Amino acid sequence: MNEAAIRQQENLQTQIADALRAEGKSLDALVLEDLAGVDEVHIGGLETIRPIVASLGVGAGDVTLDLGSGLGGPARFVARETGSRVVGVDLSADTTLAGNQLSGWVGFDEKVQLEVADVCQVPHEAESFDAVLSVHVHMFLEAPEKMFREAFRLLKPGGRFVVLDPIRIGDGSLHYPLPWSADPAADNILRETELETLAAAAGFRSHTRSDLSALAIDWFGATFSRISEMGGPPPLGLHLVMGPDFPTFALNAFQNLQEEKIALLHLVFEKP
Ligand SMILES: C[S@@+](CC[C@H](N)C(=O)[O-])C[C@H]1O[C@@H](n2cnc3c(N)ncnc32)[C@H](O)[C@@H]1O
Known part of the structure; x- marks a missing residue:
């Protein structure tokens, strides 16, 4: 993982608990939202x-793997919406520890287990998952083909590998720093065709793709307006995970999307 990656933070769960209390939330009555x-x-x-x-494509009785699960937000949402059990793996021990604590607060500690592991070498049996998810991870990897090969190995035949990632489009240079990279030399972000090539080389066939860039631009716009109306960021925010550079990261990602230098894609691959 490169240096601009998510900061390792001790006692992240304590900072999150303090921020929730500052927003008037009781830890005993939290919902995922x-x-x-x-x-x-x-x-x-x-x-x-x-x-x-x-x-x-999962439901109750299925098991989903989330590669690079972070604090487990997407994993818990998948568990709640589909009924699937979810196993998440992430390289950061602090994030994983905090994520499991968050699962306990919202009553998802049985449905969602977060483990410390490398997405390129996951300590689980072949064909032990009904679906695999990866949200915003490939850009952190120097050898993303290894993650695609792991996803393929771990999936049952017929299972889907769902990727939600920014990808590179156009030719102009990106605005940096970004959450996954301080500068172009350290950036591993790929183009759609490159991700498709990695998936095909691992054995997948492409199922569907959709472009969520417009949704992402609207979300950034709404988020920045809210912060401006409130006169600053809320106590609970991604600065707790990404540190004080978070506003710069967010503005650069927003600008790259608006200028069509990156796009946000939802790619679905299938294991034959
Ligand atoms: C942008 S965060 C996304 C977290 C989560 N998927 C989400 O959407 O909330 C990227 C995550 O990938 C993890 N990561 C980066 N490289 C990894 C690797 N080689 N193995 C496991 N996790 C990794 C980081 O620790 C971080 O939690």
């Missing part, structure tokens, strides 16, 4: 997770 300001660590928050959940 109360956590979305901090546990959806990707462009678009819950707004871009809602439209992708059904494409996993």
Whole structure:
């Protein structure tokens, strides 16, 4: 993982608890939506997770793997909306610890287990998952083909690999720093064709693709307006995970989307 990646933070769960209390929330009466300001660590928050959940094709009795699960926001949402059990893996021990604590607060500690592991080497049996999800992870990887190969190995035949990622479009240089990279030299972001090539090389066939960039631009616009109306960011926000550079990251990602230098894609692959 490169240096601009999500900061390792000790006691992240304590900071999140303090922020929730500062917003007048009781830890005993939380719903998933109360956590979305901090546990959806990707462009678009819950707004871009809602439209992708059904494409996993899972339900009660199934098990879904979330590669690079972070604090577990998408994993818990998938569990609630589909009934599937979800296992998440993430390289960050602090994030995983905090994520499991958050699951306990909202009553999802049995349905969602977050584990510390590399998405390129996941300690689970082949063909043990009904679906695999990956949200905003490929850009952190120097060898993303390994994640695609792991997704293929871990999926049951007929299962889907769902990716929600920013991808590179156009030719102009991007605005940096971004959450996944401080500068172009350290940026592993791929183009759609490159992701498709990795998926095909791993054995997948393409199922569907949709462009969620417009949704993401609206979400950024609404988020910045809210912050401006409130005179500053709310206590519970992605600054808790990404640190004080978060406003710069967010503005650069927004500008890259608006200038059509990146796009936000929902890609669905299928294991034959
Ligand atoms: C932008 S966050 C996305 C988190 C989560 N998917 C979400 O959408 O809320 C990227 C996550 O990928 C994780 N990550 C990066 N490289 C990884 C690797 N090689 N193995 C496992 N996790 C990794 C980071 O620790 C971070 O939690």
